[in-house]
Structure formats: C-alpha cells, structure tokens
Amino acid sequence: MVELLRFRTDEPSESPAVTVDCFGEQTNAGAVRIEPGDDARELLPHLAHITRVEVNFPVFGDGRGYSAARILREAGYEGEIRAVGDVAVDQLAALRRCGFDAFQPDVPMNDADADAALARWDNVYQKTTDGRAPIWALRHGNANA
Amino acid sequence: MYKYDNYDQQMVDTRVEEFRDQTRRRLSGELPEDKFRPLRLMNGLYLQLHAYMLRVAVPYGTLSGAQMKVLGDIADKYDRGYGHFTTRQNIQYNWIKLEEAPDILADLAKVEMHAIQTSGNCIRNISSDHFAGAAADELIDPRPYAELLRQWSSFHPEFCALPRKFKIAVIASDTDRAAMRLHDIGIQIVKNDAGEIGAAFYVGGGMGRTPMVAPCINEFVPLDWLITYSEACLRVYNRYGRRDNKYKARIKILVHELGKDEYTRQVEEEFAHLKSQGIEPPLAELERIKPYFADPAFKAGLSDGIDRSDPDFALWVDRNTIAHKAPGYVSAVISLKPVGGIPGDASADQIRLMGKLATDYSFDECRVTHTQNIVLPHVEKARLKELFDVLDANGLSTPNLDTIEDIIACPGLDYCSLANARSIPVAQKISERFASTGKTETLGELKLKISGCINACGHHHAGHIGILGVDRKGVENYQLLLGGSEAEDTSLGKITGPGFDEDGIVDAVERATDVYLAKREEGERFLDTYRRIGMDPFKEAIYG
Numbered sequence: 001m002v003e004l005l006r007f008r009t010d011e012p013s014e015s016p017a018v019t020v021d022c023f024g025e026q027t028n029a030g031a032v033r034i035e036p037g038d039d040a041r042e043l044l045p046h047l048a049h050i051t052r053v054e055v056n057f058p059v060f061g062d063g064r065g066y067s068a069a070r071i072l073r074e075a076g077y078e079g080e081i082r083a084v085g086d087v088a089v090d091q092l093a094a095l096r097r098c099g100f101d102a103f104q105p106d107v108p109m110n111d112a113d114a115d116a117a118l119a120r121w122d123n124v125y126q127k128t129t130d131g132r133a134p135i136w137a138l139r140h141g142n143a144n145a
Numbered sequence: 146m147y148k149y150d151n152y153d154q155q156m157v158d159t160r161v162e163e164f165r166d167q168t169r170r171r172l173s174g175e176l177p178e179d180k181f182r183p184l185r186l187m188n189g190l191y192l193q194l195h196a197y198m199l200r201v202a203v204p205y206g207t208l209s210g211a212q213m214k215v216l217g218d219i220a221d222k223y224d225r226g227y228g229h230f231t232t233r234q235n236i237q238y239n240w241i242k243l244e245e246a247p248d249i250l251a252d253l254a255k256v257e258m259h260a261i262q263t264s265g266n267c268i269r270n271i272s273s274d275h276f277a278g279a280a281a282d283e284l285i286d287p288r289p290y291a292e293l294l295r296q297w298s299s300f301h302p303e304f305c306a307l308p309r310k311f312k313i314a315v316i317a318s319d320t321d322r323a324a325m326r327l328h329d330i331g332i333q334i335v336k337n338d339a340g341e342i343g344a345a346f347y348v349g350g351g352m353g354r355t356p357m358v359a360p361c362i363n364e365f366v367p368l369d370w371l372i373t374y375s376e377a378c379l380r381v382y383n384r385y386g387r388r389d390n391k392y393k394a395r396i397k398i399l400v401h402e403l404g405k406d407e408y409t410r411q412v413e414e415e416f417a418h419l420k421s422q423g424i425e426p427p428l429a430e431l432e433r434i435k436p437y438f439a440d441p442a443f444k445a446g447l448s449d450g451i452d453r454s455d456p457d458f459a460l461w462v463d464r465n466t467i468a469h470k471a472p473g474y475v476s477a478v479i480s481l482k483p484v485g486g487i488p489g490d491a492s493a494d495q496i497r498l499m500g501k502l503a504t505d506y507s508f509d510e511c512r513v514t515h516t517q518n519i520v521l522p523h524v525e526k527a528r529l530k531e532l533f534d535v536l537d538a539n540g541l542s543t544p545n546l547d548t549i550e551d552i553i554a555c556p557g558l559d560y561c562s563l564a565n566a567r568s569i570p571v572a573q574k575i576s577e578r579f580a581s582t583g584k585t586e587t588l589g590e591l592k593l594k595i596s597g598c599i600n601a602c603g604h605h606h607a608g609h610i611g612i613l614g615v616d617r618k619g620v621e622n623y624q625l626l627l628g629g630s631e632a633e634d635t636s637l638g639k640i641t642g643p644g645f646d647e648d649g650i651v652d653a654v655e656r657a658t659d660v661y662l663a664k665r666e667e668g669e670r671f672l673d674t675y676r677r678i679g680m681d682p683f684k685e686a687i688y689g
C-alpha cells in the first residue's frame with residue numbers, strides 16, 4: 001500500500017498548504033490547496049515561488065481538478081501537483097495526463113493495481129502537457145508534437 | 146467506412162483489458178459497487194430493474210455487414226435473442242450478466258467496436274445524419290469530422306468526470322436528421338462566403354426535464370480549429386457547469402444561466418489560450434480519415450425506373466425510400482416498428498439478416514437512425530424489389546417511415562428503474578389503433594414520441610405529438626404534448642392539459658389527429674396545422 005505516490009526527483013515539500021483565498025493575501029506561502037470551486041488561474045501570477053499545489057477531490061465524480069492541473073501546467077508551472085482526497089487507481093492514468101505528479105489518496109492504493117493502471121496505455125489520442133506524442137502525431141511522423 | 150489502424154485497435158483492446166480488470170476487482174469484492182458504478186457506466190453498463198443493460202457504441206450510426214452480424218450473435222450468445230436500437234444510434238442489450246460483460250467487449254473489439262463512453266458523465270458516442278454520404282442535400286459527408294471528434298473524445302483525460310453526460314451531434318446539411326440542436330454540442334459543417342468549409346457550433350441544447358434548443362455560439366469555426374474549439378467549450382463547462390444539483394448539471398443550464406453571450410465570451414477566451422497549446426491534430430489527419438468515407442463505386446448509367454406493379458411494394462417504396470445523390474440509387478429504410486411491436490427491437494436473426502443485406506445490397510454498409518430504424522444507404526433501384534421480397538419474408542417490410550406508427554419509445558417501466566409509466570404498451574396500442582383504422586396513410590408525416598418519465602429518453606418534447614408518463618398518486622398516467630420538432634425547425638411541444646390513463650391517451654391521440662384532418666390545408670403536415678391554428682382547437686376536441 002502506498003500513502004504517497006510521487007513521480008518527482010526533488011524532495012517532497014511538506015509545508016502546510018494554504019487555501020487559494022488566503023494565498024491571495026500571503027503570496028509568500030510555498031504550497032497551495034485548490035478546492036473544486038477555486039479558479040486555478042488566480043495562482044498564475046505567483047507560480048514562480050510555489051513548490052506544491054494540492055488539488056482536492058472531495059468526491060471521485062467532481063472533475064474540476066483535472067482542468068485546474070492542466071491550466072497550471074499550460075501556464076508553465078513545474079512544481080508538484082498533488083491529487084488528494086477521493087482518488088483511486090482507475091483515475092491515475094488520466095490524472096497523470098493532466099499534469100499530476102503526486103497522489104495522496106484518502107484510501108491508500110494497492111501497489112500492483114496502481115502500477116498496472118499506470119503502465120496500461122501505450123498510446124494516447126490527445127495532446128496535453130505530459131510530453132506524450134498523441135496518436136495523430138505518430139501517424140503523421142511527428143513523434144515530438 | 147472508417148477502418149481502425151493498429152493504434153485504434155490497440156486502444157480498444159486495452160480498454161477491454163482494463164474493464165476486465167475492473168470487473169475482476171468488483172467480483173472479488175476489492176471494489177465496492179459505489180466505486181465500481183462510475184467505472185462500469187463509463188463503459189455503458191447500467192444496472193436496471195431486472196439485469197444489467199449494455200449499450201454498445203455505433204459511432205455516427207454507421208455499421209458494416211460484419212459488425213451487424215456480430216451484434217446479432219451477441220444477442221443470441223449473451224442476451225435473450227434480441228437487441229434494442231436506441232435514439233442515439235446505438236444498440237442496447239437488456240439481459241446482461243456482469244461476469245460476461247468483458248467477453249462481450251472482447252467480441253466487439255474483434256470487429257472494431259466497443260462500448261466506450263456510452264454512458265456516464267463523459268463525452269458520449271458522437272451521432273450524425275443517418276443518410277450521411279448518401280443524401281442528395283448534403284454539403285459534404287459529416288462523418289470524417291465525427292470520427293476526428295470520436296478519437297479526441299475517447300479517454301479524454303480532462304473530461305472524464307464532467308458535471309453530467311455530454312452528447313455531440315455532427316451534421317452537414319440544412320435538413321437536420323440528427324436532432325442536432327437538442328444536443329449539448331451540435332455541429333453543422335457549413336461553407337462560408339469565401340467557399341471555405343468550417344463548423345457552426347450550437348451549444349446548450351438538450352431534453353430531460355428542462356428541454357432547451359441550443360443557440361448558435363459561433364457560426365464559423367475554421368476546420369483547423371475544430372478540436373481546439375470543442376476543447377474550449379468543454380473546459381468552460383467542466384469548470385463552471387453546476388455540480389450542486391444533478392438536474393441542473395447539463396451544459397444547457399450553464400449556457401442558460403450565464404446567458405449565451407457570456408458563455409460564448411468565456412469559450413472564446415479559453416479558445417484564444419488553447420490555440421497556443423498545440424492540441425489540434427494537423428489537417429493531414431482529417432485528410433487521412435476522409436478517404437474511408439469516400440463514395441463507394443456507384444455504377445454509372447443506371448435507370449431510375451422502378452416497377453411498381455406490386456402495390457405493397459409500391460407503398461413501401463413511397464414510404465420507406467429516400468432520394469439518393471447518385472442516379473439509379475436510393476436509401477432504403479428498414480422499419481423496426483412493426484404494428485404492435487416494440488419500437489427499435491430486432492431479433493438476433495433479423496439483425497444478422499440486415500447485416501447480410503447491407504453486404505449484398507448496400508456496399509456493405511448500414512446505419513442506425515435516431516428514430517430507431519435501420520438504413521441501407523446505397524441500394525440500386527433496379528434491385529429494390531428483390532430486397533423488399535427478402536425483407537417482407539422476414540417481417541421487416543413495414544411501410545411506415547415517419548408516420549404515426551414510426552414511434553420512438555423509451556424502455557419505460559418494463560425495464561427502467563426510473564420510470565413512472567410504461568411506454569412500450571402505449572406505443573403498441575397506438576400503432577395497432579392507427580393501422581387498423583387505416584388512418585396512418587391519410588395522416589402522412591406525423592412524429593410521435595413517448596417517454597416513461599421526465600428524463601425524456603423517448604424525445605417526447607420533440608414529437609409532433611409527445612407522450613410523457615407521469616406518476617399520479619401511484620397510478621400510471623400520461624400527458625399529451627403537441628407541436629414539438631427535432632428537425633431543422635426545432636421546437637418544444639406544449640402540454641395539452643390533464644393527463645390520461647393508458648386507453649385514454651390512445652383516444653386523445655386519435656382526437657388530436659381528427660382535428661388535424663378536419664382543419665388541414667393543402668400540403669400541411671400535422672405539425673404545420675398545429676402551428677397555424679394553435680392549441681385551442683385541439684384542447685377543445687380532446688377535453689371538449
């Protein structure tokens with residue numbers, strides 16, 4: 001069982017995460033926690049000194065966090081984006097594609113299931129910021145698209 | 146028809162394995178039902194009143210003969226010998242065992258089919274014009290665009306937990322045969338004044354308890370931005386669609402609450418941002434897809450004559466065939482609405498037979514219509530009689546396309562756990578009544594649609610005549626609606642007044658049609674007369 005599944009080589013920062021609202025006032029905090037209703041774009045002016053963003057999934061079915069992560073990555077954010085809350089193995093592949101590189105679910109995941117889920121998809125149809133060449137790029141001889 | 150390459154095949158095969166693994170974890174108890182539910186829904190597996198139901202995707206409604214054969218075989222092997230064609234051009238099986246669902250998916254994958262995203266809060270199967278590539282009035286075949294969107298929307302990582310289901314339809318003619326404006330996104334492929342092809346986006350339509358007709362938010366999105374624009378529409382919805390109330394979670398509510406202009410502004414802003422993200426496939430990808438939908442090798446110099454000496458055949462030709470763009474050909478519609486039958490149902494043998502007929506008579510292609518019939522898109526006029534005779538011998542020659550017998554009905558209380566009332570028996574009684582009085586033919590085009598509850602799976606809002614099952618003090622009751630349309634003149638029906646019991650609703654429908662027959666002017670359909678004279682004369686006759 002893994003408590004924290006992480007795909008980064010830097011040391012995990014465990015400084016407490018502030019809410020997006022609080023962050024507006026104390027922009028020197030290093031870690032922020034995004035709730036589903038928060039606008040990730042409010043963080044864009046401050047990305048340079050954020051080292052960790054936690055995106056909370058209070059329930060499996062609330063998919064706003066997927067957009068939040070992509071928006072941060074599209075803006076060039078390179079720090080950690082950690083999915084917390086109701087996160088399960090069956091979401092891992094999609095979350096990775098959206099830019100999440102750390103997972104700290106309420107209920108720890110079974111290692112073997114997590115590995116299988118992450119290794120499952122050899123190819124992808126869409127382009128995101130995860131660096132994988134989508135199938136249309138492979139078809140047209142452009143693996144770097 | 147589109148053919149999978151190794152990539153497409155691998156994606157579908159991988160999904161089979163993933164679902165097999167998820168099912169294994171469910172059956173072993175590792176996954177509780179509440180965690181498994183969203184996973185199975187992403188794969189079209191519903192738990193209904195009596196068993197699991199599996200919905201298989203038929204992208205843009207197009208099937209080969211071999212695919213139809215497999216759909217028939219599945220009905221025999223895993224169901225009770227029947228399949229049910231749906232209003233979104235898919236097919237459903239009503240008696241599925243969970244343990245067998247992965248095997249069904251594996252059988253489907255062998256013929257390039259799947260059940261990916263046929264339910265759940267994700268982008269659903271993309272529907273289209275069932276006469277695509279055959280219709281005399283189309284600008285261009287819409288299906289290559291639908292296929293491009295299919296690939297983009299399959300396993301889209303950002304949009305796998307949307308506020309609610311998301312349905313897209315793509316058409317390319319001014320005649321709307323796909324209820325385009327009643328979709329979350331309706332796309333019409335159009336040509337601008339400069340002669341370029343692009344896409345008009347209609348966003349925020351839908352049925353359910355709050356039916357809405359989608360407004361046009363952009364009249365011309367250039368083709369090389371089709372995917373990026375769609376992604377912008379979806380991202381705004383994923384971020385701001387309501388999640389506090391599932392009845393207000395569809396994009397129609399967001400567009401309505403923000404107003405079309407504000408929603409459009411947000412989409413345009415997101416679009417401007419996404420344009421720099423390189424997410425649009427190159428036009429070369431569209432060009433790769435297009436040849437799969439090229440015209441089949443139509444014969445030249447065919448005669449347009451049809452021997453009409455057999456009156457039954459002549460009636461069927463008049464009712465169930467549609468003009469084709471190539472001389473000497475027609476599109477033939479096989480009605481799955483036999484008098485007294487279950488709308489959209491076909492037996493395994495009939496499904497296989499229709500597959501064989503597609504191969505033998507229609508360049509190996511058939512289509513599912515959103516009105517729950519099957520189309521053989523390209524039939525030689527000279528071979529129509531031969532085709533008709535085979536259909537006739539197999540109970541598939543009912544000549545009632547677009548008539549009051551060509552009813553759309555949802556599964557209703559016979560299968561559905563959400564139903565207030567049965568839909569199927571009402572459909573059966575109506576078709577029996579009108580067939581026996583011979584009025585069907587006199588009434589001409591009359592679209593009747595029945596839903597067993599307010600969720601509107603049977604499109605009752607969009608019927609020239611609509612019937613809605615409600616629960617009245619624990620008794621099944623039916624409301625009557627008039628004046629809906631899901632064609633290019635999209636409109637939503639209005640309720641006539643107090644509801645009826647099962648026999649009462651059949652009488653009320655008949656009285657409404659009598660008003661039409663008494664008041665109609667030259668060339669008017671039921672809907673036209675209703676629009677001209679309004680509700681009052683109908684009310685008077687019905688409640689008098």
Ligand code: HEM
Binds near residue numbers: 237353395555557601
């Ligand atoms: C029997 C199991 C079924 C259940 C539990 C079910 C459930 C639902 C629900 C809850 C909605 C409303 C969604 C909303 O407004 O957000 C809906 C809409 C719909 N369903 Fe079903 N359905 C079933 C079967 C079918 C079948 C067999 C068909 C096709 C023949 C179908 C086609 C549709 C369509 C076209 C809509 C309207 C979509 C819209 O609102 O734009 N459903 N269904």
Ligand code: SF4
Binds near residue numbers: 558564566603
């Ligand atoms: S309209 Fe209602 S009764 Fe009919 S299938 Fe949909 S949910 Fe069930």
